Amino acid sequence: QKEVEQNSGPLSVPEGAIASLNCTYSDRVSQSFFWYRQYSGKSPELIMSIYSNGDKEDGRFTAQLNKASQYVSLLIRDSQPSDSATYLCAVSNSGYSTLTFGKGTMLLVSP
Amino acid sequence: GAVVSQHPSRVICKSGTSVKIECRSLDFQATTMFWYRQFPKQSLMLMATSNEGSKATYEQGVEKDKFLINHASLTLSTLTVTSAHPEDSSFYICSAREGQLEAFFGQGTRLTVV
Secondary structure, three states: OOOEEOOOOOEEEEOOOOEEEEEEEOOOOOOEEEEEEEOOOOOOEEEEEEOOOEEEEEOOEEEEEEOOOOEEEEEEOOOOHHHOEEEEEEEEOOOOOOOEEOOOEEEEEEO | OOOEEEEOOEEEEOOOOOEEEEEEEOOOOOOEEEEEEEOOOOOOEEEEEEEOOOOOEEOOOOOOOOEEEEEEEOOEEEEEEOOOOHHHOEEEEEEEEOOOOOEEEOOOEEEEEO
């Protein structure tokens, strides 16, 4: 059973702080990793994808992957109240049909 | 990013009737499509996975005769909720993926069965 684990939160950070969201996965052969953001009542939207160990930066977002530790994280710098949402981690192996989501971490950014 | 269009965004139907939801990938070939259901304040629940031209693979506990999925082309998948009941009221979301790339989500369909 492939599992993706996330702390459900809520994670509360003040505006301007760095928010750190974490995700662990059980399938060692996982190759593709994604972070999605979901606002209440809306469908998820893709924020970042990462495929190799290390950091990948895109604007205020940085995804970090450590395959040896089976760990992927998302850092949000200069957090804004508009970043308040549920963040979903998704993991895929080499097959096309497998995309496993974690249950999501709720982030609350207070002004 | 790629665009996945899902229609309708909202639908109200009478108990016992059927509802069809369409999911289209507009600018890429969706080799795989996923259908999810989400109840208020709960996480995404995968219902089924379909590959173009093949029968869908349903998750445990999802009735394949009630939730009919068709993925007849690389750009279109449909979910038909047959003989809908009030307990089927939920937010249904599709996502589409080309190969091993990112999956993109449709806007979701809020189904209310009265």
